[in-house]
Each structure stands twice: as structure tokens, then as C-alpha cells.
Amino acid sequence: MTDVTNKARGLPKGRLNILFGLTLFALLLLLWVILGFATNSFWTGNNISNLLRQGSMTAILAIGQTFVIITGGIDLSVGAIVGFTSVIVSLFLQWGLPIWAAVVLTLLFGVAIGLFHGFGIVRMGLPPFIITLATLTSLRGIGLLITNGATISITNDEFTAFSRANFLGVPSLFWMVIMVAVPAYILLNHSRWGRYLFAVGSNAEAARLSGVNVPRIIYMAYVLSALFASFVGLLLAARIGIGNATQAEGWELQAIASSVIGGTSLFGAIGSVHGPLLGAFILATINNGANLLNVNSFWQRIVTGVLIIVIVYFDQLRRRRG
Incomplete structure (x- = not known):
């Protein structure tokens, strides 16, 4: 089992991963310095807070997406899950449920969606691309049917106040990234489940022969991705004060892009937690800077692509040389 997991990681856990992370961090700082000179408003407190809030939700989605991509899969449904769960929590609050109950039930919806994805891949033999694409379109439709295409306003001030609050001068939404990233890092790098994720992504059959319960690992990856997406749905609903099934359109691509920019290999078996976090904030910085510089939003998409x-x-060159 050790040989399989060591091979699965592709890169040494030490110097190269640290070097790549430092490179991404240096790139992020460079962007901040350039924008600080190019604009008068980038380094203002309001803009930095807004930037952290913008990047936080994409960062959480990217962490969940990374677990899936490490196994060699993909989850195209996370944006739709965000919109759908914003509707669900809005309805629960409208019905008078306590905040804690609305939050727990909404997260359980995310778990159920992840289990459905796992069932489709493991039991039905469907490609991850197909099952998650089907969920993307279905959840949008279900959300629109539930609301009749309308927007649900959230009148619970206690729920919405959280997203605007700060702790130690840092937006609460950014603290949610820390809350997700720390256990995700421990799971991925310091647990047998993390080793198994890399093993499945490297060679699922070899992992199975080594004693890894491959179906269980696949279930876990997709449940985590959907759970994190439902959590982002809660945060988005709190931030803008509404539930709408069409929200977060295209966020799945932002999550995938953040993960890939952060060094996660689309071929599986290579990834980290810190990389997607930095990737998400690099994209958020590019978008924020483009807005401040009045650059056409279409250029933001071109740069990301x-x-x-x-x-x-x-990444392909690295694999060929390896």
C-alpha cells in the first residue's frame, strides 16, 4: 500500500510542493503590489474586505472540487448546488425554522446530492462528467419549479448579519475558509483516507488490489464536494439576503480553474489544499483588479482560460518527463 500511495502523489511531498505554493503566493503578492500602484482604491479597507469575501466562496468550492479531481473525477454541479441550497435555506427560514435547524438540514441536502453522485458513478457506472452535468441542469430546474422562478427574500437579520461581520478585522466569510481548509488539509495529508484518495486517482485497480475500498473513497470525495458547495450556498444566501436557483452560475468553472491553477492535476493523483486556496484568490484578485481598472469583463474570462x-x-509536460 505504501508503494501505491507514494507513486500516486507524483511529486515529493516536501520541497516541490512547498516551492510551488510559495510561487503561487509570490504571484498573488505581485498582483496585489501591481494593483496597488495601478489604482488608488485597491489597498483600501473596503476593497480588501470585498476581495476576501469574493474569493472565500470560490476557495471553499475549489477545496471540495480538489478532492474529486484527485480521484480522477470532476464535479460540474457545485454551482447549481450553491443556487439550489440558497433556495432551500431561504424556504426553511421563511417557514420559521431556527437558524441551526435550517443550516443542518441544508447541509444534509448537500450530503444527499453527493451520495447520489457516488451512487451514479459506483453503482450505475456513469462517468462523473455525465452524472454531475445531469445534476447541474436538474437542480437548476428543480429550484425554479419550487420557487416558480421567483426570488425568496431572507428577512432573518441574524442570519444575514453574519456575512457582513468581521472578527479581528477580518471578514467572517474568510474565517469560514480557514474553518474548512484546516480539517481538509489534515484529511488530505495526515490521514489514511487522504492517502487512499491519491491511490485511487493514480490507479484505482491497483488501489483495490492493495486493499483500498475504492467505492467508499469515491463516495467520500463527492460527498465532500457537495457538502462544501451546500455550505457555500448558505454563505451566499447570508451575504446577499435572497435565495435564487439561478445564482452561482458558472461557479463550477471558477472552482475547477482555481483548483487547476493551484496545481491540481486534471489527470488525478496530484493536488493539495493550499494550492486551490491561492488559485481562488488569484482569480478573485484578477477580477477585482479588472473591475477597478474598468477592464472589459470579457478579458477576465480570457485571462482565466x-x-x-x-x-x-x-502539467502534461511534467507527467511525460515523470
Whole structure:
């Protein structure tokens, strides 16, 4: 089992991963310095808080997406889950449920969606792309049917106040990233489940022959991805004060892009927690800076696409040389 998991990681756990993380961090700082000189408003407190809030939700989605991509899969449904669960929690609060009950039940919806994905992949033999694409379209439709295409307003001030609050001068939404990232890091790097994720992504059959319960690992990866997406749905509903099934459209691509920019290999078996976090905030910084500089929003998409192409290309080169 040790040989399988060591091979699965592809890179040494030490120097190269640390070097890549430091490179991403340096790139993020460089972008911040450039934008600080290019604009008068980038380094203002309001803008930095807004940037942290913008990047936080994508970062949480990217962590969940990374667990799935490490296994060699993909989850295209996370944006739809965010919109759908924003509707669900809005309805629960409208019905008078306590906040804690609405939150728990909404997260359970996320778990159920992840289990459905696992069932489709493991039991039905469907490709991850197909089952999660089907969920993407279905959840949008179900959410619109439930609301009749309308927006549900959240009148619970205690629920919405959280997203605007700060702790130690840092937005509460950013603290939610820390709350998710720390256990995710421990799970991925310091537990047997994390080792098994890499093993499944490297060679599922070899992992099975080594004693890994491959179906259980796949279930776990998709449940975590959907759970994190439902958590983001809660945060988004709290931030904008509404539930709408069409929200977070395209966020699945942002999550995948953040994960890939952060060094996660789309071929599986290579990934980290810190990489997608930095990738998410690099994208958030690009978008924030483009807005401050009045750059056409279409250029933001072009830059993101070019980054993905370049990084996947170098990932292919690395695999060939390995």
C-alpha cells in the first residue's frame, strides 16, 4: 500500500510542493503590489474586505472540487448546488425554522446530492462528467419549479448579519475558509483516507488490489464536494439576503480553474489544499483588479482560460518527463 500511495502523489511531498505554493503566493503578492500602484482604491479597507469575501466562496468550492479531481473525477454541479441550497435555506427560514435547524438540514441536502453522485458513478457506472452535468441542469430546474422562478427574500437579520461581520478585522466569510481548509488539509495529508484518495486517482485497480475500498473513497470525495458547495450556498444566501436557483452560475468553472491553477492535476493523483486556496484568490484578485481598472469583463474570462491552458500544458509536460 505504501508503494501505491507514494507513486500516486507524483511529486515529493516536501520541497516541490512547498516551492510551488510559495510561487503561487509570490504571484498573488505581485498582483496585489501591481494593483496597488495601478489604482488608488485597491489597498483600501473596503476593497480588501470585498476581495476576501469574493474569493472565500470560490476557495471553499475549489477545496471540495480538489478532492474529486484527485480521484480522477470532476464535479460540474457545485454551482447549481450553491443556487439550489440558497433556495432551500431561504424556504426553511421563511417557514420559521431556527437558524441551526435550517443550516443542518441544508447541509444534509448537500450530503444527499453527493451520495447520489457516488451512487451514479459506483453503482450505475456513469462517468462523473455525465452524472454531475445531469445534476447541474436538474437542480437548476428543480429550484425554479419550487420557487416558480421567483426570488425568496431572507428577512432573518441574524442570519444575514453574519456575512457582513468581521472578527479581528477580518471578514467572517474568510474565517469560514480557514474553518474548512484546516480539517481538509489534515484529511488530505495526515490521514489514511487522504492517502487512499491519491491511490485511487493514480490507479484505482491497483488501489483495490492493495486493499483500498475504492467505492467508499469515491463516495467520500463527492460527498465532500457537495457538502462544501451546500455550505457555500448558505454563505451566499447570508451575504446577499435572497435565495435564487439561478445564482452561482458558472461557479463550477471558477472552482475547477482555481483548483487547476493551484496545481491540481486534471489527470488525478496530484493536488493539495493550499494550492486551490491561492488559485481562488488569484482569480478573485484578477477580477477585482479588472473591475477597478474598468477592464472589459470579457478579458477576465480570457485571462482565466489562458491560465488554465498554460498550467494544464505544463502539467502534461511534467507527467511525460515523470
